[in-house]
Amino acid sequence: MDIRTPDWVKDAVFYQIFPDRFAQSSRVQKAGHLQPWGEPPSFHKYQGGDLLGVVEHLDHIAALGVNAIYFCPVFQSASNHRYHTHDYYQVDPMLGGNAALRELIDAAHARGIRVVLDGVFNHASRGFFQFSDLLEQGQDSAYLDWFHAGPFPLSPYDDSKPANYAAWWGNRALPKFNTDTQAVREFLWDVAEYWIRQGIDGWRLDVPNEIDDDAFWREFRRRVKAIAPDTYIVGEIWGDAHRWLQGDQFDAVMNYPFTRPCIAYFGAHTLDNAMNEASGTGHIEPMNAEQFGARMTEVAAAYPLEIVQAQLNLLDSHDTARYLSVVGGDQTAHHLALTFQLTYLGAPCLYYGDEIGLPGGPDPDCRRAFPWNDVPSWNQDTLALVRKLTAVRHATPALQRGGFEVLHAQNDLLIYARSHGPECAYVLMNTASEPRMAGLNALQAGDYRDALSSQAVTVEASRVFQVAARSAVVLTRI
Secondary structure (H helix, E strand, O other), X not given: OOOOOOHHHHHOOEEEEOHHHHOOOOOOOOOOOOOOOOOOOOOOOOOOOOHHHHHOOHHHHHHOOOOEEEEOOOEEEOOOOOOOEEEEEEEOHHHOHHHHHHHHHHHHHHOOOEEEEEEOOOEOOOOOHHHHHHXXXXXXXXXXXXXXXXXXOOOOOOOOOOOOEOEHHHOOOOEEEOOOOHHHHHHHHHHHHHHHHOOOOXXXXXXXXXXXXXXXXXXXXXXHHHHOOOOEEEEOOOOOOHHHOOXXXXXXXXXXXXXXXXXXXXXXXXXXXXXXHOOOOOOOOOOOHHHHHHHHHHXXXXXXXXXXXXXXXXXXXXXXXXXXXXXXXXXXXXXXXXXXXXXXXXXXXXXXXXXXXXXXXXXXXXXXXXXXXOHHHOOHHHHHHHHHHHHHHHHOHHHHHOOOEEEEEEOOEEEEEEEEOOEEEEEEEEOOOOOEEEEOOOOOOEEEEEOOOOOEEEEOOOOEEEEOOOEEEEEXXX
């Protein structure tokens, strides 16, 4: 089996942005009835973030060590999250329109930052032209076979009547495409090709398992890769993804099997499971070091290495409560999880605001506005940690492309190696509330430096090293 994923993803650090809440630019004309920036978010209200606001904060993003951005949907839509697509060829005017995306792509690429867009291809919206025609013309619509419609009349708004058309999880606002219709297939493939030609670097595919058709996704891949072979195709699959990761459909998936153990282990003593259960992650049982080491070894070997290196590893997202909140506000758990995320194999993805300790419960609270005008609220220790970790990752091929081997996992102490050719990096993590002594006999002898403290460490076979409570050490060769 010849599996190839984009080489650039193996060295990427991603940053996920929810456009309505990241940043505003005065260069984008605003609608009149916006929720004030920073108020508790609502399911329906807009706060007015836009793409030029992202352009104006690219220096912040670049300073994080980020070299790829994944955007939640940007196309015209009547919803603040924009998963209700009206026009797949037009960027939402509230975000600045197509010209703003053009400026963003160019500005990001000038900084060496890739741009990945969210592709919502399973369903459209009630405002999508072809569905509007169906509502107006009924069974005489030219687009009758674009959807799963009938019997008539349809009921798109009155919940007291049957909808009489298939919609995503029964949500009438999201009519499901009939992808058995060739015209629909061609339309969606053309959308995918169009934006690749406009310069985007990849697609994150929303609920792609609900287009239950491998041939559709094989052709999707063939078409976008024919235009740009290094296009990144990453699917939102929450569980086992072997079906889509055979080298002929997706390059990778959002790695939620990475997420849950990171909550279970680093937040074992402070888990807020009521919040988890109200969120996408669901109930989580605490893990100890041995369980975590075994589970992350399994995750590292779940797919061929070419795919594992391209997996999108996240601690949280727009679909889950924020990591800091699901571990009960425990900053040490968040710092340990960030350290693991940025020293594990695969492509780490930071959710906007996590770098400053932005809290947030389940949707919509996890989609808070970035507090640009409240810098005192930023957790500067978290920000400094992220910058240190991304810097050492970019400077250390073993942390980008190396394998993963657990050397020790017991008594709240985890030690693992990342090896790439002759180069090794080691991470020592102590989740206990008191210091732990770590034997270094399994490490290669030599002189190292801890990337987090800048302390020089000489590794000898008989040496024992103290790891402070609730902290980590990241050793790379001097």
